[in-house]
Structures are given as C-alpha cells and as structure tokens.
Amino acid sequence: MSAELRVLYVDDEPDIREVACMALELDPTIECRGAGSGPDAMAILAEGAWPADVVLLDVMMPGKDGPAVLAELRARGFKMPVVFITARAQSHELARFVKYGAAGVITKPFDPMTLALELKAVLARAK
C-alpha cells in the first residue's frame, strides 16, 4: 500500500534525521525519507521517482540554511508545503518563517511519539 503522506525530512544531524523518520513512520500513513542537506533534498526531488508531499526542513544547517533551501524549492517550481523545524523559535522568528512561505514551524526538541501528529496538525492549520 502506498503512503498517504510522503515526508522528506532535511536535517544535517544524521541521528535526529533517523529518529525523525522512525517517529514519523510510526504513523502507518506516512513514509519518510531523509536528506542531509539542501542539495541532497533537491537531488531527491529533482529525480522525481519519489514525489514528496511535504518537506520538513531544519532551519540551521551548514551551507544552505532552511530559508535558502525553501527559496530554491520555490524557484525550481516545487509547490509542496514546507514546514520548518528548529530549536530557535521565538515569536518574531516564527513570523519570519511564515513570511518566507513556510506552512508552519515545529520546534526542536520534538517528541518522537507525537511528531507525526504535530506535523499533521501544522498541515491542517495551513489549509
């Protein structure tokens, strides 16, 4: 059975990436793939074999940060919702992230047991 929601999780921290995908796939309707950087994410999406429904994007990454990756996604015509995930989420920053075009923000540290629920809630609010 194919997943209802394909999530591309982009984070330079391999352990967190793995926990996040494990956690998201506790929900049987979600399939998750990880990418370690913006260019890695772009390569997966450009290949087209695995069309992500949503991109969960770490804000602070070396090289290209989350907002820069989001800008590149939009410049390349990818229109799927993008949700930022960040340890830094003060109120003025949340507003800034939404201004960039993010569907919402999830804060780190996340609870693995509720990450899928949290993501779905963010997506529902963005509709």
Add this chain to the structure above:
Amino acid sequence: MSGFDERYEALKARFVTRCAGDLPVLERALEGGVDAETLRITVHRLSGAAGTFGYHDLSRLAGVVDDRLVEGKAVSKAELTPLVEAVQVLTRS
C-alpha cells in the same frame, strides 16, 4: 522491546558518544579557548538533539547558551559551567 525502541536506544547511545566528543570543546570554551561560532554550533546541536533523546535538562541548559550566542552576546563561565557539568555527568556515568 519493539523495533522502534531498539533503534531509538541505539541512536540514544550514539548521541551520548557524540556528546563525549563535544565535551573537550565545551571544556575549552570554559577557558575561553573556543570561538563563538564553534561553540554556537555545538550547543545548538545539543539543544535540539538532547531533548529528543529525553535529556531535557541538558537540552534546556544548551538552549540558554545557544540563545545568548545567537543574540551575539558573550557567554559567561557561570552560564556555561552547568552545561559542561551536565555533559560530564551524562558521558561519564
């Protein structure tokens, strides 16, 4: 133990090992021997990851230092010491 739990515990152990690798950086920072950007990257990673693995106090302490550095402020020895001690306890227990 479920497959999820086993993998989670393995990743948690790997996180503790990585903390042990971060400890010399934090200890040097106490003596002012680390530049602000290196320290910021280290504490930011700790802040995000520690809580996910259930180390909430460590996450909070790292977050305090992270906040100071992101705001461009200097971190005092008094602010850094509790974080260093928490990492020492975690990695040497």
